[in-house]
Amino acid sequence: MKANVSPDIFPPRGHEAKRISIVDAATSVFCRESFAGANIDMIAAEAGVSRQTIYNHHGDKEKLFVAIVRDLTERCNAGIFATISTFPDQPKNLEADLIAFAVRMTHNCICNRDGKFLRKLIQTEGGRYPELFAEWREEGPGRTWPAIAARFARLAHAGFLDIDDPDVAARQFMALANAELQTTFMLGGTPTEDEVVQSATNGVRTFLRAFGKRQPVARKQGALASA
Amino acid sequence: MKANVSPDIFPPRGHEAKRISIVDAATSVFCRESFAGANIDMIAAEAGVSRQTIYNHHGDKEKLFVAIVRDLTERCNAGIFATISTFPDQPKNLEADLIAFAVRMTHNCICNRDGKFLRKLIQTEGGRYPELFAEWREEGPGRTWPAIAARFARLAHAGFLDIDDPDVAARQFMALANAELQTTFMLGGTPTEDEVVQSATNGVRTFLRAFGKRQPVARKQGALASA
DNA sequence: ACAAATTTAGACAGGCTTGTCTAATTCGTC
Protein backbone atom coordinates (compact mmCIF):
# COMPACT_ATOMS: atom_id res chain seq x y z
CA MET A 1 0.00 0.00 0.00
CA LYS A 2 1.81 3.32 0.10
CA ALA A 3 5.03 2.12 -1.49
CA ASN A 4 4.58 4.79 -4.13
CA VAL A 5 5.42 8.09 -2.48
CA SER A 6 8.82 8.49 -0.94
CA PRO A 7 9.04 11.53 1.30
CA ASP A 8 10.77 10.77 4.51
CA ILE A 9 10.04 7.28 5.61
CA PHE A 10 9.18 8.56 9.07
CA PRO A 11 5.86 10.01 10.25
CA PRO A 12 5.06 13.74 10.07
CA ARG A 13 6.78 16.15 12.37
CA GLY A 14 3.88 17.10 14.58
CA HIS A 15 4.08 13.46 15.43
CA GLU A 16 7.69 13.58 16.34
CA ALA A 17 7.18 16.71 18.41
CA LYS A 18 4.66 14.85 20.55
CA ARG A 19 6.98 11.91 20.90
CA ILE A 20 9.71 14.18 22.18
CA SER A 21 7.52 15.97 24.65
CA ILE A 22 6.29 12.61 25.93
CA VAL A 23 9.83 11.34 26.44
CA ASP A 24 10.77 14.60 28.13
CA ALA A 25 7.87 14.56 30.52
CA ALA A 26 8.23 10.87 31.25
CA THR A 27 11.89 11.31 32.08
CA SER A 28 11.11 14.03 34.53
CA VAL A 29 8.22 12.20 36.16
CA PHE A 30 10.01 8.85 36.41
CA CYS A 31 12.94 10.58 38.07
CA ARG A 32 10.81 12.52 40.48
CA GLU A 33 8.47 9.69 41.45
CA SER A 34 10.37 6.48 40.65
CA PHE A 35 8.95 3.91 38.27
CA ALA A 36 6.35 2.56 40.68
CA GLY A 37 5.31 6.00 41.87
CA ALA A 38 4.91 7.53 38.43
CA ASN A 39 1.57 7.31 36.74
CA ILE A 40 0.66 7.76 33.12
CA ASP A 41 -1.80 10.57 33.77
CA MET A 42 0.92 12.68 35.37
CA ILE A 43 3.14 12.14 32.37
CA ALA A 44 0.32 12.93 29.97
CA ALA A 45 -0.51 16.15 31.80
CA GLU A 46 3.12 17.23 31.96
CA ALA A 47 3.60 16.45 28.28
CA GLY A 48 0.39 18.24 27.30
CA VAL A 49 -0.89 15.12 25.59
CA SER A 50 -3.74 12.73 26.14
CA ARG A 51 -3.14 9.46 27.90
CA GLN A 52 -4.11 7.47 24.83
CA THR A 53 -1.41 9.15 22.76
CA ILE A 54 1.23 7.83 25.11
CA TYR A 55 -0.08 4.31 24.68
CA ASN A 56 -0.18 4.83 20.91
CA HIS A 57 3.45 5.85 20.85
CA HIS A 58 5.04 3.53 23.39
CA GLY A 59 2.78 0.59 24.07
CA ASP A 60 2.97 0.41 27.85
CA LYS A 61 4.60 1.90 30.90
CA GLU A 62 7.56 -0.43 30.93
CA LYS A 63 8.39 0.05 27.24
CA LEU A 64 8.18 3.79 27.81
CA PHE A 65 10.62 3.49 30.68
CA VAL A 66 13.10 1.48 28.66
CA ALA A 67 12.88 3.93 25.77
CA ILE A 68 13.67 6.76 28.14
CA VAL A 69 16.72 5.14 29.66
CA ARG A 70 18.11 4.31 26.21
CA ASP A 71 17.50 7.88 25.15
CA LEU A 72 19.21 9.32 28.19
CA THR A 73 22.17 7.00 27.92
CA GLU A 74 22.72 8.01 24.33
CA ARG A 75 22.46 11.73 24.96
CA CYS A 76 24.69 11.55 28.04
CA ASN A 77 27.32 9.58 26.21
CA ALA A 78 27.34 12.12 23.41
CA GLY A 79 27.80 14.90 25.94
CA ILE A 80 30.60 13.11 27.72
CA PHE A 81 32.52 12.41 24.54
CA ALA A 82 32.03 15.97 23.39
CA THR A 83 33.47 17.18 26.68
CA ILE A 84 36.34 14.70 26.61
CA SER A 85 37.27 16.13 23.23
CA THR A 86 38.04 19.41 25.00
CA PHE A 87 40.72 17.75 27.13
CA PRO A 88 43.85 19.94 27.25
CA ASP A 89 46.30 17.92 25.17
CA GLN A 90 48.70 20.82 24.90
CA PRO A 91 48.13 22.70 28.12
CA LYS A 92 49.39 26.24 28.33
CA ASN A 93 48.81 26.36 32.05
CA LEU A 94 48.43 22.81 33.26
CA GLU A 95 46.64 23.55 36.52
CA ALA A 96 44.24 26.10 35.07
CA ASP A 97 43.49 23.97 32.04
CA LEU A 98 42.81 20.84 34.08
CA ILE A 99 40.58 22.80 36.46
CA ALA A 100 38.62 24.17 33.53
CA PHE A 101 38.30 20.67 32.10
CA ALA A 102 37.14 19.27 35.43
CA VAL A 103 34.55 22.02 35.72
CA ARG A 104 33.31 21.28 32.20
CA MET A 105 32.96 17.58 33.00
CA THR A 106 31.07 18.21 36.20
CA HIS A 107 28.97 20.93 34.69
CA ASN A 108 28.09 19.39 31.33
CA CYS A 109 27.94 15.71 32.21
CA ILE A 110 26.99 15.39 35.86
CA CYS A 111 25.03 18.48 36.84
CA ASN A 112 23.01 18.91 33.68
CA ARG A 113 19.50 17.62 33.35
CA ASP A 114 20.36 14.45 31.47
CA GLY A 115 23.20 13.53 33.77
CA LYS A 116 21.22 14.02 36.94
CA PHE A 117 18.27 12.11 35.59
CA LEU A 118 20.23 9.18 34.24
CA ARG A 119 22.14 8.84 37.48
CA LYS A 120 18.96 8.92 39.46
CA LEU A 121 17.29 6.27 37.32
CA ILE A 122 20.33 4.03 37.55
CA GLN A 123 20.39 4.33 41.32
CA THR A 124 16.68 3.92 41.73
CA GLU A 125 15.80 1.22 39.20
CA GLY A 126 19.18 -0.34 38.47
CA GLY A 127 18.28 -3.49 40.34
CA ARG A 128 15.01 -4.04 38.52
CA TYR A 129 16.39 -4.01 34.95
CA PRO A 130 19.76 -5.73 35.17
CA GLU A 131 20.29 -6.19 31.46
CA LEU A 132 19.20 -2.67 30.59
CA PHE A 133 21.67 -1.16 33.00
CA ALA A 134 24.35 -3.66 32.11
CA GLU A 135 23.94 -2.27 28.61
CA TRP A 136 24.40 1.23 30.00
CA ARG A 137 27.50 0.14 31.86
CA GLU A 138 29.10 -1.14 28.71
CA GLU A 139 28.13 1.78 26.52
CA GLY A 140 28.72 4.41 29.19
CA PRO A 141 31.48 3.89 31.76
CA GLY A 142 32.88 1.03 29.68
CA ARG A 143 33.67 3.44 26.86
CA THR A 144 34.15 6.79 28.56
CA TRP A 145 36.69 5.77 31.19
CA PRO A 146 39.16 4.38 28.67
CA ALA A 147 38.73 7.54 26.60
CA ILE A 148 39.59 9.76 29.56
CA ALA A 149 42.45 7.48 30.57
CA ALA A 150 43.86 7.71 27.07
CA ARG A 151 43.99 11.49 27.34
CA PHE A 152 45.85 11.32 30.63
CA ALA A 153 48.21 8.75 29.18
CA ARG A 154 48.98 11.09 26.31
CA LEU A 155 49.55 13.98 28.70
CA ALA A 156 51.92 11.84 30.73
CA HIS A 157 53.71 10.65 27.66
CA ALA A 158 54.18 14.25 26.56
CA GLY A 159 55.94 14.85 29.85
CA PHE A 160 53.34 16.88 31.68
CA LEU A 161 52.45 14.29 34.28
CA ASP A 162 54.05 11.42 36.11
CA ILE A 163 51.50 8.64 35.93
CA ASP A 164 51.91 4.91 36.39
CA ASP A 165 48.44 3.66 35.59
CA PRO A 166 46.35 6.02 33.45
CA ASP A 167 43.12 4.15 34.21
CA VAL A 168 43.58 4.61 37.92
CA ALA A 169 44.66 8.21 37.44
CA ALA A 170 41.57 8.99 35.37
CA ARG A 171 39.20 7.63 37.99
CA GLN A 172 41.07 9.41 40.75
CA PHE A 173 41.00 12.65 38.80
CA MET A 174 37.22 12.61 38.55
CA ALA A 175 36.83 11.44 42.13
CA LEU A 176 38.97 14.32 43.36
CA ALA A 177 37.23 16.87 41.17
CA ASN A 178 33.87 15.93 42.70
CA ALA A 179 35.08 15.08 46.18
CA GLU A 180 33.25 17.95 47.84
CA LEU A 181 29.99 17.50 45.96
CA GLN A 182 29.18 13.95 47.05
CA THR A 183 26.57 14.75 49.67
CA THR A 184 24.78 17.16 47.36
CA PHE A 185 24.72 14.59 44.56
CA MET A 186 23.46 11.91 46.90
CA LEU A 187 20.40 13.95 47.74
CA GLY A 188 19.79 14.71 44.07
CA GLY A 189 20.70 18.37 44.47
CA THR A 190 22.66 20.61 42.14
CA PRO A 191 25.74 22.37 43.49
CA THR A 192 26.25 26.05 42.76
CA GLU A 193 28.74 27.12 40.16
CA ASP A 194 31.04 28.27 42.94
CA GLU A 195 30.94 24.91 44.66
CA VAL A 196 31.78 23.14 41.41
CA VAL A 197 34.74 25.42 40.78
CA GLN A 198 35.90 25.12 44.37
CA SER A 199 35.77 21.34 44.37
CA ALA A 200 37.46 21.11 40.98
CA THR A 201 40.19 23.52 42.06
CA ASN A 202 40.96 21.67 45.25
CA GLY A 203 40.75 18.35 43.45
CA VAL A 204 43.09 19.31 40.62
CA ARG A 205 45.60 20.85 43.02
CA THR A 206 45.77 17.60 44.96
CA PHE A 207 45.91 15.64 41.72
CA LEU A 208 48.89 17.70 40.58
CA ARG A 209 50.60 17.38 43.94
CA ALA A 210 50.42 13.65 43.38
CA PHE A 211 51.05 13.36 39.65
CA GLY A 212 52.58 16.67 38.56
CA LYS A 213 56.14 16.84 37.38
CA ARG A 214 58.34 18.40 40.02
CA GLN A 215 60.02 20.79 37.64
CA PRO A 216 58.99 22.60 34.48
CA VAL A 217 58.43 20.31 31.59
CA ALA A 218 61.43 18.33 30.59
CA ARG A 219 60.63 16.72 27.30
CA LYS A 220 62.58 13.64 27.89
CA GLN A 221 61.53 10.13 27.29
CA GLY A 222 63.19 6.80 27.37
CA ALA A 223 63.28 6.22 31.10
CA LEU A 224 59.66 5.13 31.14
CA ALA A 225 59.86 1.47 31.99
CA SER A 226 63.53 1.27 32.53
CA ALA A 227 63.37 -0.13 36.04
CA MET B 1 -2.50 1.23 85.12
CA LYS B 2 0.10 -1.44 85.97
CA ALA B 3 2.13 0.83 88.19
CA ASN B 4 2.54 -2.07 90.57
CA VAL B 5 5.05 -4.39 89.04
CA SER B 6 8.36 -2.99 87.98
CA PRO B 7 10.14 -5.29 85.60
CA ASP B 8 11.39 -3.43 82.57
CA ILE B 9 9.19 -0.49 81.79
CA PHE B 10 8.93 -1.67 78.21
CA PRO B 11 6.56 -4.27 76.82
CA PRO B 12 7.43 -7.96 76.78
CA ARG B 13 10.21 -9.21 74.60
CA GLY B 14 8.17 -11.13 72.07
CA HIS B 15 6.80 -7.70 71.34
CA GLU B 16 10.12 -6.09 70.82
CA ALA B 17 11.31 -9.01 68.74
CA LYS B 18 8.40 -8.48 66.37
CA ARG B 19 9.09 -4.76 66.18
CA ILE B 20 12.67 -5.46 65.18
CA SER B 21 11.79 -8.01 62.57
CA ILE B 22 9.25 -5.57 61.12
CA VAL B 23 11.81 -2.80 60.89
CA ASP B 24 14.29 -5.20 59.37
CA ALA B 25 11.93 -6.48 56.74
CA ALA B 26 10.60 -3.01 55.96
CA THR B 27 14.10 -1.69 55.44
CA SER B 28 14.89 -4.41 53.02
CA VAL B 29 11.62 -4.11 51.10
CA PHE B 30 11.65 -0.31 50.91
CA CYS B 31 15.17 -0.45 49.55
CA ARG B 32 14.41 -3.12 47.02
CA GLU B 33 11.11 -1.71 45.78
CA SER B 34 11.22 2.01 46.65
CA PHE B 35 8.58 3.58 48.85
CA ALA B 36 5.87 3.61 46.22
CA GLY B 37 6.66 0.10 45.02
CA ALA B 38 6.73 -1.50 48.44
CA ASN B 39 3.53 -2.87 49.86
CA ILE B 40 2.63 -3.77 53.37
CA ASP B 41 1.83 -7.39 52.58
CA MET B 42 5.34 -7.93 51.27
CA ILE B 43 6.79 -6.50 54.43
CA ALA B 44 4.48 -8.56 56.60
CA ALA B 45 5.42 -11.73 54.76
CA GLU B 46 9.14 -11.00 54.94
CA ALA B 47 8.86 -10.18 58.64
CA GLY B 48 6.80 -13.28 59.34
CA VAL B 49 4.09 -11.15 60.86
CA SER B 50 0.49 -10.37 60.03
CA ARG B 51 -0.37 -7.14 58.29
CA GLN B 52 -2.40 -5.94 61.23
CA THR B 53 0.58 -6.20 63.54
CA ILE B 54 2.47 -3.74 61.40
CA TYR B 55 -0.37 -1.26 61.66
CA ASN B 56 -0.55 -1.85 65.41
CA HIS B 57 3.12 -1.05 65.79
CA HIS B 58 3.64 1.80 63.36
CA GLY B 59 0.34 3.35 62.40
CA ASP B 60 0.76 3.69 58.66
CA LYS B 61 3.16 3.20 55.78
CA GLU B 62 4.67 6.64 55.95
CA LYS B 63 5.32 6.53 59.70
CA LEU B 64 6.92 3.15 59.22
CA PHE B 65 9.18 4.59 56.55
CA VAL B 66 10.26 7.50 58.73
CA ALA B 67 10.95 5.19 61.64
CA ILE B 68 13.19 3.10 59.43
CA VAL B 69 15.24 5.98 58.13
CA ARG B 70 15.80 7.30 61.66
CA ASP B 71 16.84 3.83 62.75
CA LEU B 72 19.27 3.40 59.90
CA THR B 73 20.77 6.83 60.38
CA GLU B 74 21.42 6.12 64.01
CA ARG B 75 23.00 2.71 63.43
CA CYS B 76 25.13 3.97 60.57
CA ASN B 77 26.38 6.91 62.57
CA ALA B 78 27.34 4.62 65.40
CA GLY B 79 29.28 2.42 62.98
CA ILE B 80 31.04 5.36 61.40
CA PHE B 81 32.14 6.80 64.72
CA ALA B 82 33.29 3.41 65.89
CA THR B 83 35.40 3.08 62.78
CA ILE B 84 36.74 6.62 63.03
CA SER B 85 37.97 5.72 66.48
CA THR B 86 40.32 3.22 64.86
CA PHE B 87 42.07 5.98 62.93
CA PRO B 88 45.86 5.52 63.13
CA ASP B 89 46.91 8.40 65.35
CA GLN B 90 50.36 6.96 65.88
CA PRO B 91 51.00 5.10 62.67
CA LYS B 92 53.76 2.58 62.61
CA ASN B 93 53.65 2.27 58.88
CA LEU B 94 51.75 5.27 57.55
CA GLU B 95 50.78 3.83 54.19
CA ALA B 96 49.76 0.44 55.48
CA ASP B 97 47.85 1.91 58.41
CA LEU B 98 45.94 4.37 56.25
CA ILE B 99 45.10 1.67 53.75
CA ALA B 100 43.77 -0.52 56.52
CA PHE B 101 41.73 2.39 57.85
CA ALA B 102 40.31 3.15 54.40
CA VAL B 103 39.37 -0.49 53.97
CA ARG B 104 37.63 -0.49 57.34
CA MET B 105 35.65 2.63 56.46
CA THR B 106 34.55 1.25 53.12
CA HIS B 107 33.86 -2.17 54.50
CA ASN B 108 32.09 -1.27 57.74
CA CYS B 109 30.29 1.91 56.76
CA ILE B 110 29.61 1.81 53.05
CA CYS B 111 29.41 -1.81 51.98
CA ASN B 112 27.58 -3.19 54.95
CA ARG B 113 23.85 -3.70 54.97
CA ASP B 114 22.96 -0.53 56.85
CA GLY B 115 25.23 1.66 54.78
CA LYS B 116 23.98 0.35 51.47
CA PHE B 117 20.38 0.63 52.53
CA LEU B 118 20.62 4.12 53.96
CA ARG B 119 22.41 5.36 50.87
CA LYS B 120 19.80 3.85 48.63
CA LEU B 121 16.94 5.39 50.57
CA ILE B 122 18.58 8.79 50.54
CA GLN B 123 19.11 8.61 46.81
CA THR B 124 15.67 7.25 46.07
CA GLU B 125 13.43 9.18 48.43
CA GLY B 126 15.59 12.13 49.44
CA GLY B 127 13.50 14.52 47.42
CA ARG B 128 10.22 13.43 48.94
CA TYR B 129 11.13 14.01 52.61
CA PRO B 130 13.31 17.10 52.65
CA GLU B 131 13.24 17.70 56.39
CA LEU B 132 13.85 14.05 57.24
CA PHE B 133 16.94 13.91 55.09
CA ALA B 134 18.06 17.35 56.15
CA GLU B 135 18.06 15.86 59.62
CA TRP B 136 20.21 13.00 58.35
CA ARG B 137 22.59 15.45 56.73
CA GLU B 138 23.12 17.26 60.00
CA GLU B 139 23.45 14.18 62.14
CA GLY B 140 25.42 12.19 59.60
CA PRO B 141 27.85 13.98 57.28
CA GLY B 142 27.57 17.12 59.40
CA ARG B 143 29.16 15.31 62.32
CA THR B 144 31.27 12.61 60.74
CA TRP B 145 33.26 14.75 58.31
CA PRO B 146 34.56 17.08 61.01
CA ALA B 147 35.49 14.05 63.08
CA ILE B 148 37.53 12.56 60.26
CA ALA B 149 39.06 15.93 59.45
CA ALA B 150 40.13 16.31 63.08
CA ARG B 151 42.04 13.05 62.88
CA PHE B 152 43.88 14.12 59.77
CA ALA B 153 44.63 17.49 61.37
CA ARG B 154 46.16 15.71 64.33
CA LEU B 155 48.21 13.48 62.04
CA ALA B 156 49.46 16.52 60.17
CA HIS B 157 50.24 18.34 63.38
CA ALA B 158 52.24 15.34 64.55
CA GLY B 159 54.35 15.71 61.45
CA PHE B 160 53.15 12.74 59.45
CA LEU B 161 51.36 14.70 56.74
CA ASP B 162 51.59 18.02 55.00
CA ILE B 163 48.01 19.27 54.89
CA ASP B 164 46.66 22.77 54.39
CA ASP B 165 42.95 22.22 54.88
CA PRO B 166 42.04 19.10 56.88
CA ASP B 167 38.38 19.26 55.82
CA VAL B 168 39.31 19.15 52.16
CA ALA B 169 41.90 16.47 52.81
CA ALA B 170 39.38 14.30 54.64
CA ARG B 171 36.88 14.44 51.79
CA GLN B 172 39.59 13.79 49.23
CA PHE B 173 40.88 10.86 51.24
CA MET B 174 37.53 9.13 51.16
CA ALA B 175 36.94 10.05 47.53
CA LEU B 176 40.28 8.54 46.56
CA ALA B 177 39.75 5.44 48.65
CA ASN B 178 36.49 4.71 46.82
CA ALA B 179 37.44 6.11 43.43
CA GLU B 180 37.32 2.74 41.70
CA LEU B 181 34.09 1.57 43.28
CA GLN B 182 31.79 4.34 42.05
CA THR B 183 30.11 2.45 39.24
CA THR B 184 29.46 -0.55 41.43
CA PHE B 185 27.98 1.64 44.16
CA MET B 186 25.79 3.46 41.67
CA LEU B 187 24.13 0.24 40.62
CA GLY B 188 23.65 -0.79 44.22
CA GLY B 189 26.19 -3.59 44.00
CA THR B 190 28.77 -4.71 46.53
CA PRO B 191 32.42 -4.78 45.50
CA THR B 192 34.52 -7.81 46.34
CA GLU B 193 37.02 -7.62 49.17
CA ASP B 194 39.81 -7.50 46.60
CA GLU B 195 38.28 -4.56 44.82
CA VAL B 196 37.92 -2.67 48.08
CA VAL B 197 41.55 -3.29 49.01
CA GLN B 198 42.73 -2.42 45.52
CA SER B 199 40.85 0.87 45.42
CA ALA B 200 41.96 1.79 48.95
CA THR B 201 45.56 0.96 48.16
CA ASN B 202 45.65 3.02 44.98
CA GLY B 203 43.76 5.82 46.69
CA VAL B 204 46.02 6.00 49.73
CA ARG B 205 49.15 5.88 47.58
CA THR B 206 47.93 8.86 45.59
CA PHE B 207 46.87 10.60 48.79
CA LEU B 208 50.36 10.17 50.20
CA ARG B 209 52.01 11.34 47.00
CA ALA B 210 50.02 14.52 47.46
CA PHE B 211 50.12 14.98 51.23
CA GLY B 212 53.00 12.85 52.44
CA LYS B 213 55.93 14.68 53.93
CA ARG B 214 58.12 15.90 51.12
CA GLN B 215 61.57 14.59 51.00
CA PRO B 216 64.14 15.70 48.52
CA VAL B 217 63.42 12.42 46.78
CA ALA B 218 63.96 12.92 43.09
CA ARG B 219 62.08 10.52 40.89
CA LYS B 220 62.17 7.01 42.21
CA GLN B 221 59.38 6.26 44.62
CA GLY B 222 61.34 3.58 46.36
CA ALA B 223 61.44 4.79 49.94
CA LEU B 224 58.53 6.33 51.76
CA ALA B 225 59.59 5.45 55.27
CA SER B 226 60.98 8.50 56.99
CA ALA B 227 61.78 7.93 60.64
C1' DA C 1 -11.33 21.74 0.38
C1' DC C 2 -11.01 16.68 1.02
C1' DA C 3 -9.56 12.39 2.91
C1' DA C 4 -6.62 9.91 5.82
C1' DA C 5 -4.20 9.77 9.85
C1' DT C 6 -3.79 11.29 14.47
C1' DT C 7 -5.27 13.05 18.75
C1' DT C 8 -8.58 13.76 22.29
C1' DA C 9 -11.85 13.22 26.34
C1' DG C 10 -14.10 10.25 28.73
C1' DA C 11 -15.96 5.95 30.21
C1' DC C 12 -14.78 1.45 31.57
C1' DA C 13 -13.25 -3.25 33.55
C1' DG C 14 -9.90 -5.47 36.10
C1' DG C 15 -6.44 -5.54 39.36
C1' DC C 16 -3.92 -4.08 43.21
C1' DT C 17 -3.18 -1.47 47.75
C1' DT C 18 -4.19 0.86 51.94
C1' DG C 19 -6.12 0.95 56.23
C1' DT C 20 -10.11 -0.78 59.20
C1' DC C 21 -12.77 -4.18 61.41
C1' DT C 22 -13.95 -8.68 63.57
C1' DA C 23 -13.69 -12.98 65.57
C1' DA C 24 -10.63 -16.64 66.60
C1' DT C 25 -6.13 -17.97 68.26
C1' DT C 26 -1.75 -17.76 70.52
C1' DC C 27 1.48 -15.95 73.94
C1' DG C 28 3.34 -14.52 78.46
C1' DT C 29 2.73 -14.59 83.15
C1' DC C 30 1.06 -15.66 87.42
Next chain:
DNA sequence: GACGAATTAGACAAGCCTGTCTAAATTTGT
Protein backbone atom coordinates in the same frame (compact mmCIF):
# COMPACT_ATOMS: atom_id res chain seq x y z
C1' DG D 1 -4.48 -23.93 84.30
C1' DA D 2 -6.36 -19.32 83.69
C1' DC D 3 -6.29 -14.65 82.55
C1' DG D 4 -5.37 -10.54 79.77
C1' DA D 5 -2.70 -8.77 76.14
C1' DA D 6 -1.03 -9.41 71.70
C1' DT D 7 -1.38 -11.60 67.26
C1' DT D 8 -3.60 -13.66 63.41
C1' DA D 9 -6.42 -14.60 59.12
C1' DG D 10 -9.59 -12.92 56.51
C1' DA D 11 -13.18 -9.98 54.83
C1' DC D 12 -14.06 -5.43 53.51
C1' DA D 13 -14.75 -0.53 51.48
C1' DA D 14 -12.55 3.00 49.19
C1' DG D 15 -9.28 4.66 46.20
C1' DC D 16 -5.96 4.59 42.59
C1' DC D 17 -3.79 2.89 38.35
C1' DT D 18 -3.23 0.47 34.01
C1' DG D 19 -4.58 -0.47 29.63
C1' DT D 20 -8.65 -0.68 26.31
C1' DC D 21 -12.37 1.17 23.83
C1' DT D 22 -15.35 4.56 21.63
C1' DA D 23 -16.90 8.46 19.11
C1' DA D 24 -15.87 13.08 18.21
C1' DA D 25 -12.51 16.68 17.03
C1' DT D 26 -8.27 18.03 15.04
C1' DT D 27 -4.31 18.01 12.20
C1' DT D 28 -1.83 16.81 7.92
C1' DG D 29 -0.89 16.11 3.12
C1' DT D 30 -2.58 16.84 -1.44
